[in-house]
Amino acid sequence: MxxxxxxxxxxxxxxxxxxSRLDGPLKSSGRAKYSFDVNRPGMLYGKMILSPYAHAKVTKIDTTAAEKMPGVKAVTLIWEVGKEVQWAGQEIAAVAAETEDQARDAARAIKVEYEVLPHLVTDATPQQAGADHSKQLSEQKTGDPDPAFAQAAATIEGTYGSPVITHCCLESHGQVTEWQGDQLTVWASTQAVSNLAGEYAPAMEIPAGNVHIITPVMGGGFGSKFNSDVWGFACARLSKKSGRAVKMLLERDHELMVAGARPSIYAKVKVAAKADGTLVAWKSESWGTAGPGSAGNPTLPYVFRPENRSSRHTAISTNIGPARAWRAPNHPQMALITMSALEDLAAAVPMDPLDFFLKNIELTGTLAKVYKEELLKAAELMDWKKKWHPRGQMVAGPIQRGLGLSLHTWGGGxxxxxxxxxxxxxxxxxxxxxxxxxxxxxxxxxxxxxxxxxxxxxxxxxxxxxxxxxxxxxxxxxxxxxxxxxxxxxxxxxxxxxxxxxxxxxxxxxxxxxxxxxxxxxxxxxxxxxxxxxxxxxxxxxxxxxxxxxxxxxxxISSGVGGVQMAEVSVDMETGVVRVEKMVAAQDCGLVINLKTAESQVYGAFIMGITYALHEEKIMDQQTGRCLNADMEFYKLAGLGDIGELVVHMMTGPGYDDRGVIGLGEPPVISPGAVISNAVANAIGVRVPTLPITPSKVLAALESKGAKA
Amino acid sequence: MSDHRSNGSGNGPGNPGKADNANPENAKPEKGVSRRSFIKGAGVAVSAVTMLREGLLSPTAAAADAKVAGPGAIAMTLKINGQAHKITAEPRLTLLDALRNNLDITGAKKVCDRATCGACTVLMDGKAIYACTLLAIDAQGHDLQTIEGLSAEGALHPIEAAFVDHDAQQCGFCTPGFVMAAKSFLDAHPQPTREQVTKGFGGNFCRCGTYVGVREAVLDAAGRMRGGRA
Structure with missing residues (x-):
């Protein structure tokens, strides 16, 4: 046997x-059929009308004119009169018509009246947002930080942060739906094929066994595509009403406005070490917004557990749109705050951060041995000891180089x-x-x-x-x-x-x-x-x-991985432009099944990380409450020219393989923001406090440094 | 005409040989109006209004002179992958929607829908264009090539094979656009340097982060195509 x-x-x-991946030939030859590509006989196109207001009560919805428009076969309401919308882009009603253009015209012809209410779309502090918009989610305390601070040799205080960003899946959210009698087929762009029937069944009042979900390939989810969503049910209702298949995938602006956002985080941190670099105390007060809900509850500090630590997190409810799980929920934010503060502390000791992190490696707990091996491997691949210089040590000319590092962890069972x-x-x-x-x-x-x-x-x-x-x-x-x-x-x-x-x-x-x-x-x-x-x-x-x-x-299988990343950047002190020159990852994920696609996960995470470190931000307009960059011109993704040299080292062999299989999608996307921020601080001698690290923020940071000097 | 045109988005350094959609030399509409002829027609209309006011022209003659197509559906013919396809559609239909919705040619993807991301890249007279921002009526009279025309069913073009070998794809939604951009790029640069590849693909975006594989695949495909394996 x-x-x-x-x-x-x-x-x-x-x-x-x-x-090589099995579906590679289908994908690279354009023959892979995504939900967006499914064309059924007699299929109609669905479009939605969205609320232009971030906070308003709907007082009237009139679809009479839309129903008479050319090509229109069905109209369905998504929202109700009397109900408050909580973000701009909330779906109000949907139409299905013979062509996309006809459906778009008809959706525009739906008349919706609103009673506009006050909105909050800024990344406010709890004090600015006020009690009505603030909810303390957690408070933790171990040991006693205050006396520890008093005895420490080096203490720093800093504020760090990262704004709300979106998922920006290239295949937008949505589906094609088709009925045959009481049998519903959904070609859904989803991360949860086996779960969706259980959502459609009660909504459509049919047994779950009558719902067929088909997703042979899908164009990106990153945590934002677990559910049927209101557009799924609306699409199925339009199909039912018209007796035709209906395709309804979100338009790009809609996708960026509502179909996924990662909560912001800001934190005031105080952290201290002994003269030899031993971390002794941490104190942080953090806040962030996940839209109207209160998702996003970081545990700080990340990875390292100093003896004396306390932290408090407050969620700010706003009208920026709903948050969804974004690849490694909470972790990129926790890594940014923690690793930034720790490198600032290392600079204050002063100490090479590599030595500082190694000095404190036992504070990481059970993964200490893994982290140590990864730090040494990554340092070798980066040539860290040769390239590193103390923070703020400049060379002649406008281009300054710097190094940064970060540690991360994830479950992945x-x-x-x-x-x-x-x-x-x-x-x-x-x-x-x-x-x-x-x-x-x-x-x-x-x-x-x-x-x-x-x-x-x-x-x-x-x-x-x-x-x-x-x-x-x-x-x-x-x-x-x-x-x-x-x-x-x-x-x-x-x-x-x-x-x-x-x-x-x-x-x-x-x-x-x-x-x-x-x-x-x-x-x-x-x-x-x-x-x-x-x-x-x-x-x-x-x-x-x-x-x-x-x-x-x-x-x-198993769970609990450790990873180390390092970045080398160059910064133009005259223009503020940051270039990622090189990134190194040493990543553990237990037994690797396919080394090629495992490495691709890490390369991809680097690039997604470069994007959020340098470019991404969901920018809201305080006056209108709308998203100002719900398009791909101004919601910027990194391009092929922005990535530098990327080096991936998977930790395999004895001590790793024998742990069994562990997941890899999330871990490598956690550290890039932290390593790039740290490398920029090392290069220019001052911290750019928040992501994305845009040229104007670099110049502002340099100016503030000049002002202090 | 430069092979590395700015795509005007401010997002990337340039674009691999994108043809100029509004280039008057390329616009040879059989039916309807191109942007250029629309502007010319508008000029005619203005002067016709003047002539009407002065009683020199009958209203019917002025309307006939403007030759505005639509807004209702009109017949169009598109030459795609060497084959003529007839469709009847409103003149506002984009080439991308014509391919995907009217002809079930779905390799080119709709992502940004405004000439930024390159997922809809097809070739027009051998040059890469964004199908999302060209009207179908303006694509008439041109040779269009989509990814479906690059290789026969069951076979792979050397670029496609290189994309597989270098894992230059994850979710794969941007991949057909990259492959077509690569075709246009390699036709113009059969022996590209790494630097040229890095600069030449600024008009295509990927969210999964496959650029490392794309860069290697394009360089490798160049060698395969030069080696006569195309």
Whole structure:
């Protein structure tokens, strides 16, 4: 019988290698069909009318004119008269028409009247926002920071922050819906294929079994696509009313206004160390907004746990739009605040931050050994000791270089996943589960695990995912997919193989316990003369395929990773322009299934991180309450010319592989803001207190430094 | 005409060989009006108004002279990947919507919908353009190539193969735009330097962060295409 435990390094033929993603050819040739690309016979286009006000009560909705517009087949209300909207961009009503332009015209013809109410869209402090808009979410205290500060050799105080940013998925949120009788099909751009039927069913008053969710590929989610959303239900109602399929994907401005935002954070920090660099006390007061709700509750300080520490966080409710989980919720904000303050403290001691972080490494707890190895590896790849200079030490000329570093952590344990593995009598193999591939490479991981388990080449396995008719398997959030699907697939394939081995045992000496599947054959362990090629072995099944199930298996996975990043930047002191010259990551994620797509996750996280460190901000207009940059000209993403040299080192081998599989999507996106901010401070001798680090903020920081001098 | 035009967005350093949508030499409408002829037509209309006021022209003649297409649906013919496609649509239809909605040619994606991100990149007479900001009527009379025309079903163009090998894609939504931009770029720069590649793709954006793979894929594809494997 085959053992389901992960194979030892010397026995792995696919796991841990660099393997091209299975859907790569479909994607790069433009043949992959996203929800946005689904065109059904007779399909209509849906468009919505949105509230232009950030805070208002709807007093009248009149759709009469819109219903008579050319091409219009259905109109549905999303909001009600008398209900208050809490952000500009709130959906009020939707129409379906023959063409997109007709639908847009008709949505505009819906007359909505409002009683406009006062709004708050600025990133206010709790004092500015006032009691009505402030809610203290947490207060923690360990030890006693105040006496510790009094005895410390070095103490710094600083204010740091990061504004609200958006998800900006390239495939906007939305879906195509179609009814056949009381059966609803939804081609949804979602991170939660197996969960959506449970949301549509009560809303549409049909059993969940009547809802078919299909998402073979999807164009980015980053935490913002877990639910059906109001546009999903509106689309289904438009379909129902018109008797036609309806496509309704959000327009870009709508996407940026409401379909995802990461809460802001600002913090006043006081932190102190002994003369030898030992961290002794931390005190912070932080606040931030997640829109009208109170999501976003950081635990400070991050990663390091000094003996004496206290922190308090207040959520500010505003009308900027709703927050959604953004890749590694809370962590990039916590890393920015903590690592900025710690590097400022190291500069005050004064000490090389690499030595400072190593000095305090035991304060990180159980991951201390991992962090230490990663710090040393990253320092080697960055050539840190040669390049580092004390903060503010300048060279001649306008261009100054600097280094920064940061540590991060994440859970990444596996979600609940069910997988079926079917071995057909003709030798073909299918693995099926409901989870989706957001572009992380989940589909390929599933194929690799099944093929490795069955001793087959990757192309011998057909991977069926992204459909709720396959076994229920978790949503893709919190880096939980790889652990869930790799372990359920391993168990399912192993169970199917054991059934096959039992069937073929009579032809190979009778003892299934002595059989193994390796290199495309079923053979007797230790006796290379006794084997059956895979196809002949499967032919023993006669006419009935084997289907075996597997579930998430806790003994194949783990959680809790550590990562270290370093950045080298150059700053033009005359223009304030920051360039990322080089970034290095040393990242742990347990057993790597596919090294190629694992590295891509880290490269991608670097680039997303460069973007939020230097460019991203959801800019709100205080007067009108609207988002001023709900487009891609002014909501800026980094381009190919902005990335510098990126170096990724995955921590693998003994001590890492044996922890089992752990998720990787979130961890590497946590530190980039902190490392770039720290590198800029090192380069120019002064902290730019908030992200994004724009040229004007750099120049303002230099000016304030000049004023102090 | 420069091969590295600014895309005017202020977001990137330049664009790989984007054709000028409003270039009068490229605008040869068979039906309807191009921007240039619209402006010329407007001039005619103004003078026609003057003539009408002075009783020199009948109202019917003035209207006929302006030749404004629409606003109702009109017939158009688009030559895409070597094949003529007839559609009937309002003249305000963009080329991107014509491809995606009227013809079910969905490789070019709609993302920013205003000539910033490059996800809708197709080739017009061999030059990369943003299909989201060109009217379909203005694309008539030109040779259009979409990603569907780059390789036969089941086969990969060397650029597409290089994108797979270098994992220059994650969610993949920006990828067809990058591949078409790469086609235009490599046609103009068959032996690009790393620096040229870095500067040449400022008109395409990716959210997952695949630029490291894209840069390697473009350099590798250049070699594959020079090696006669195209």
């Amino acid at each position: 085959a053992d389901y435990k992960w194979p030892a390094a010397e026995n792995r033929s696919l796991i841990g290698k660099r393997i 596996g979600h609940q996943s069910n997988c079926n593995c079917t071995i057909h009598p003709d030798g073909s193999v299918e693995v099926s589960l409901g989870s989706q591939d957001l572009g992380t490479g989940a589909r390929t991981v599933i194929g690799i695990v099944a093929a490795e388990t069955l001793g087959l080449p990757l192309e011998a396995v057909k991977v069926n995912i992204g459909d709720n008719h396959y076994p229920a398997s978790g949503a893709s959030g919190g880096s939980t997919t790889v652990g869930g699907v790799s372990s359920s697939t391993r168990r399912a394939a192993n169970n199917a193989l054991n059934e096959l081995l039992a069937k073929v045992a009579p032809s190979l000496g009778g003892d299934a316990e002595q059989l193994e599947a390796v290199g495309g054959v079923i053979r007797v362990k230790g006796d290379t003369s006794k084997f059956l090629p895979w196809k002949q072995a499967c032919a023993k099944l006669a006419s009935t395929p084997i289907t075996a199930a597997g579930q998430t298996s806790k003994d194949l």
